[in-house]
Amino acid sequence: MLIFELSRPGRRATSQAPLAAPAAPAVPERFRRGSRVPLPEVSELDVVRHYTRLSQKNFSIDTHFYPLGSCTMKYNPRASNTLAMLPGFLRRHPYAPDQASQGFMACMYELQEMLMDVTGMKRVSLTPMAGAQGEFAGVAMIRAYHRSRGDEARTEIIVPDAAHGTNPATATMCGYTVREIPTDADGDVNMEALKEAVGPTTAGIMLTNPSTVGVFERRIKEIAEVVHDAGGLLYYDGANLNAILGKVRPGDMGFDVIHMNLHKTFSTPHGGGGPGAGAVGVSERLRPFVPVPVVDKQGDAYRWLTDKDLPESIGRLSAFAGNAGVLLRAYVYMRLLGREGMPRVADFSTLNANYVMARLKAKGFDLAFPNRRATHEFIVTLRRQAKENGVTAMDVAKRLLDYGFHAPTTYFPLLVPECLLLEPTETESKETLDAFVEAMGQILDEARNDPDTVKGAPYTQPNRRFDEVRAAKELDVAWSGSIREASVG
């Protein structure tokens, strides 16, 4: 039932809007709307019940284990939400003058400082509104840097074939051509291919470390040297920062620019698909180019630096200063963990991943990189089950829903066939991990003995598997039914 189908002419949630109907506002005829917006007419209880019921059709971290590789679905502390939603923060207008904003700006300044220390970078800008926008900012800064030196020949960005889809998409958005290089059998970047790829047209390379195949890029220093010697810069995709928090810093590895997904590593909520926050950090040579605004501290006072202070900035990426409320949540999280809590994130996310990996291996699953240490995530490949029983990674993922677990990431990275990418995160207990391993073991038995059950899953959710082809072909993105329409009164 859609909210529109609950609508009854004349029903209202009266106290939500001004009690008195305003006098007809003086909108000239040529600008005026012809008929009322056909929104649903429902009571407050209708709304509360409808959306509460909808919420109950979701998996979420608060209700289920989410071993979703590359997404870092850890517990989102309630304190982060409560404290970011204090009235003083919610009411602050983005154009409120600095003197009326020192409390908020202090939080943002300290967040910048903490993120600089955690990443080993020399300046942080908090304004990108998501990881992909942080990536855009990062590559745009690489471009601005080369241009500022009059080096216009650099037209290529190197991207390993295991990279997130956003990496090549971003490079293209910034006007670069993408050059893919292969990954070795053990998961590291292929050095020979890299050496062959770099040259006077290389603007930079985009890397994730630990990489998207869940292993630490051991020759990172060598990679940095090769790229820097060729005049290129190194971009760090912070998707997997959780694995190395407080252990190694991208700045120390030789990276020139990094974006962080605060909604992963610093535990701000995913919110069913956003909002995120994709803060960027840069090395010394990229400091002039960061997106504005950033917070500066002069004496005891905080002030915004804009493009007037940073004339070489790549500019503005959001109307105001990014997803401030998300940034406050990350700030609270970092203060709760403190300097001693940061490396524990890496410790226990790595412990959990290696534990689940060892136990799944013992259950008979094949690992994509069996001879490597897992970082905070690892890859299982179901190539054998697909061949022998016709059970795919997608089937196993759907069957897990019936056992009460969210599916792992499937079919990413693209270079491993029939893969599941699993990231348990540090906030899950051994009991939860054990229950998950048992469920996986049962599904493996089912795959051998009763493959059709697995192929038909899920059975316990509000819906069975969907017809996605129909969704795209017979496109229905808005309800076309009608509810009462009246003229503007």
Place this chain on the structure above:
Amino acid sequence: MPFIPHTESDVREMLDAIGADSVEALFDEIPSALRVDGLRGVPPAMSEMEVTRLMEARAGEDATCLNFIGAGAYEHHIPAAVWQIATRGEFYSAYTPYQAEASQGTLQLIYEYQTMMSRLTGLPMSNASLYDGASALAEAVLMAVRANRKSKARKVLMPTSVHPAYRAVTRSIVGSQGIDLVEVPFDRASGRVDVASLSGFEGGDVTALVIPQPNFFGVMEEVDALTDWAHANGAQAIGVVNPVSLALLKAPGEWGAKGADMVVGEGQPLGAPLSSGGPYFGFMCCRKEHVRQMPGRVVGRTQDADGREGFVLTLQAREQHIRRSKATSNICTNQGLVVTAATIHMALLGPEGLERVAGTCMNNTAALVEKLKAKGFEVAFSGERFHEAAIRLGADAEQVMQRMADEGVLGGYPLGRDDPDLKDVLLLCVTETKTEADLDAYVEALETAVSSVR
């Protein structure tokens, strides 16, 4: 240890299962020369109680002012139910709904949101939202260039009556994609674009025209004439609108003879708190024929294996995780949680509630303008207004705003920040949240500040 449940015996058993001596041993693939020895720039841990005290002090420092600033972020009453439901864990801590069977709550809600936005704007296709209004405009410019296959010029006309931050963001985002953004001046008397001023572009190749409604100054643009001009000249018409204003103003799908081709805007007025500028959400709607050029997620209704109705993310073939370097955009997010709030907000207000909010905003602004006129202030532009007004002060608006802030009134946005010819003009906004007494307090604070600055 905050948020880490492991007991000592858990750790021992887990290490045994792994076959490692210590947790430290799990990091043996990281070259030791790279290891960092402690994070001195991060303060020591605090308890929840201590952080609460800190944050309450910080939030309290930002004294609650009587706010009359709009300029792209608008103070509206948000019903209590909106964020209580939006922050339920099942919405708050859910992932992107890629596993449709386990995400029907979020997916149906987005479908309802898309329906509401389509009804507001009069255009049939809506995506699941973009980051904010400014970045949505940048994406619309890119989309128009993809959609207008007849145009080769990649030339987009951008009136300077569009929010200056939106223009800046569009420059940053489309700047390296070979798009010619041409700024078109507005008429200084009316405060809106004079269609006749576009005549210099006639006969040339124009890819798209951006049409704000109301514009940055709160003035209503001649949307019918501008839309028709765009179409007569082979250009796409991109609307940039305030969603609350659409309760009163003509839907972009009905502008001119053929309607706007696509429309974007800032969703914040639909249930997102001011919150220092974010998180908000950008909305985007378009004609049916352009839907495959639209960036961002889209939810569609379909059937499952048992023929039961349900919802999925659809048209994913446009997106980065499939198309990689050939994707329509690198975007892989929507502002899901804020969209959740907006959907609940719109459902609670309903058609009449939204109209009351919009009408009260507009009337309150007109009332304040009358009070200011009675005190001898002038309105800078003659065009009809929605809920903002540019007031000429005869004094430096930046200084006046600062003085008013010292008295606890946020008087508006000084237009001289972006336009040196408007140094004495303050852009104010009055929403439904203000009472008669608030308006009087504004007049008094403004008069005092102006006389102290003059």
